[in-house]
Amino acid sequence: MTTQPASASRGPVTRKDVARYAGVSTAVVSYVVNGGPKKVAPATEAKVQDAIRVLGYRPNAAARALKLGSSETIGLVVPDNTNPFYSLLAHAVEDAAAELGYALLLTNSAGNLAKERRNIRNLAARQVDGVVLASVVFEPDLVDLESAEIPSVLLSHSDSQAEVTSMGVDLVEGARIAVEHLASHGHKNIGLAMGTTTGDEADGREQGWLKALADAGLPEGPIARSAFTREGGYAAGKRLLASAQRPSAIFASSDLQAVGLLRALHEAGLSVPGDIAVTSFDGSVEAEYSWPPLTTVEQPVREMAEAAVRALVGADRGEPPRHRVFPTRLLVRQSCGCP
Amino acid sequence: MTTQPASASRGPVTRKDVARYAGVSTAVVSYVVNGGPKKVAPATEAKVQDAIRVLGYRPNAAARALKLGSSETIGLVVPDNTNPFYSLLAHAVEDAAAELGYALLLTNSAGNLAKERRNIRNLAARQVDGVVLASVVFEPDLVDLESAEIPSVLLSHSDSQAEVTSMGVDLVEGARIAVEHLASHGHKNIGLAMGTTTGDEADGREQGWLKALADAGLPEGPIARSAFTREGGYAAGKRLLASAQRPSAIFASSDLQAVGLLRALHEAGLSVPGDIAVTSFDGSVEAEYSWPPLTTVEQPVREMAEAAVRALVGADRGEPPRHRVFPTRLLVRQSCGCP
């Protein structure tokens, strides 16, 4: 008769196996594992812990989720994890979630509304305890869907929707300081490389640009609209260079666009900031390692991510929905013309 | 007496509610939902579908996972989702998984072995059907742990470990062509900005560099070792510039390092490729939008990710473990000195 090592037995180890091995009932195992209100005798606890170790027992999350109605998982919907802004966001959300014992289900929506909706449905079916929605497009529809299903928070949205908790920065003010900085260097013709937004109203960044211009008594500079991507920025840059009155400074509405813009400028043999100064928005690493390093408006992504997770499954859970505005900060580097 | 709209009732809708509403048994609902082997009469099916729609029923994934022993979820362990190489990988894995109806649990290990181990354990407890392990550090230990628990595949590893399926490129050959290209431009002193690896043996990229040098009858150039990051590349660049015999060309072992290297070069007032030519490894977008655009060795990340997912939960499931080598390709741009 061969004695199988207990740990090498077939199939997953269940709480029942542990109970049998430790010579107690399954309930005790639960109490030991979860540290419930019931007290377990130290000796018993030791036996159970031993059994757990020897058997290599690991609780079945599915069963736990079924019984508890919570999967200890949160979902994240981003347009594109390849975009450094979102990849940082995903990382930060994962960190914050892990801190609280939650896992992160990542989905990419490609900025596609239908796909986004499908992703949310999918997450809901998987019993996530909450979802963080980081979307470029803003559809009240989505929010309804969302909030009806599961707790959710919107990230990086300035629209203060009363119905849902959201985290974002003041886009208008952020853009304003970036453009104001350009104006303070003496620029009179400041262009805008703007990302296309779906809403009817102009994006806050465009308003901020306008505001800074007005504040400084400057005329409205040329605008080029394109996607919030490197390619978009590149195209916008080319158009801006070809415009009737070429600007001496350009504000790009995202770092990614600024990177593309920089390429267009370099290709045209222009020096930055010598010939054209540039500032942008987001504060991602890309901006730090571009050439020249970009002066950019930093969004506190990690803080926003943490706050989002806290609102979903952490200390701030259950608080009434509200829009939280996070402070931005101008990261002065070299693309603006500062020494 | 108020008649509550069925859909507005409290609590989640279960299969039981649907069954009651449709006037059938719960088993039938299952058959309708899953299209099992049993046939359901069209009329009955319609009734059930109707009930599902009206009630807004959505199957509980936890219960399903418990019963089926599969969560239709796969896990991904990357060192840092903020690194463009890994964020692309994560995106690609998510796409491939979604294609097959699987969701993606993302975890970051920070290149920390203990954390990585914890993440894997965590994923295992969550009943993932497989995990994709993209790790810089290579620990056989991990593999054991892994494969004992759940099907897994290693990504981007050249070590052909018989025990686990893995996907990777031929680092030696990839590096070789990048350095050979530099040599073909007439460079005699080619330096290396190498990432630090944990293994005892040199990383394949270093071997490739050596091989290309030997093939071309060139002497060994200066080496600077640092982290696989922008900062690391920057530091390596500074050291390389300060070395006794400054190289006229440098091969960086990753795009990220190349970006940092470029910064060091720019700061030193050197022109690329005029004063110093550069090539690197990975083929990420960062390399395309740097200035100048980097000539780099492309890794087919999407293909590798798809293959990994297929091996885990797709068509290739169950095939015997093997190491698949994917082809690399030199993306010629401007940093090498090509016109």
Added chain:
DNA sequence: TCTGATCCTTGAGTCGATTCAGTGTTCCAT
């Protein structure tokens, strides 16, 4: 030694979906 309080531990039901064995129809062939 008996009583009652204090502690531990157990049994059994539950969460929601799956699936198999079995019941009751229908319908065709003989």
Added chain:
DNA sequence: ATGGAACACTGAATCGACTCAAGGATCAGA
């Protein structure tokens, strides 16, 4: 008309963990 195959559907057990009500042991005080 009848046997039986084909078909549509039902009932109940099951997956693993949680938890409440209840049972048993232990110990102090009298």
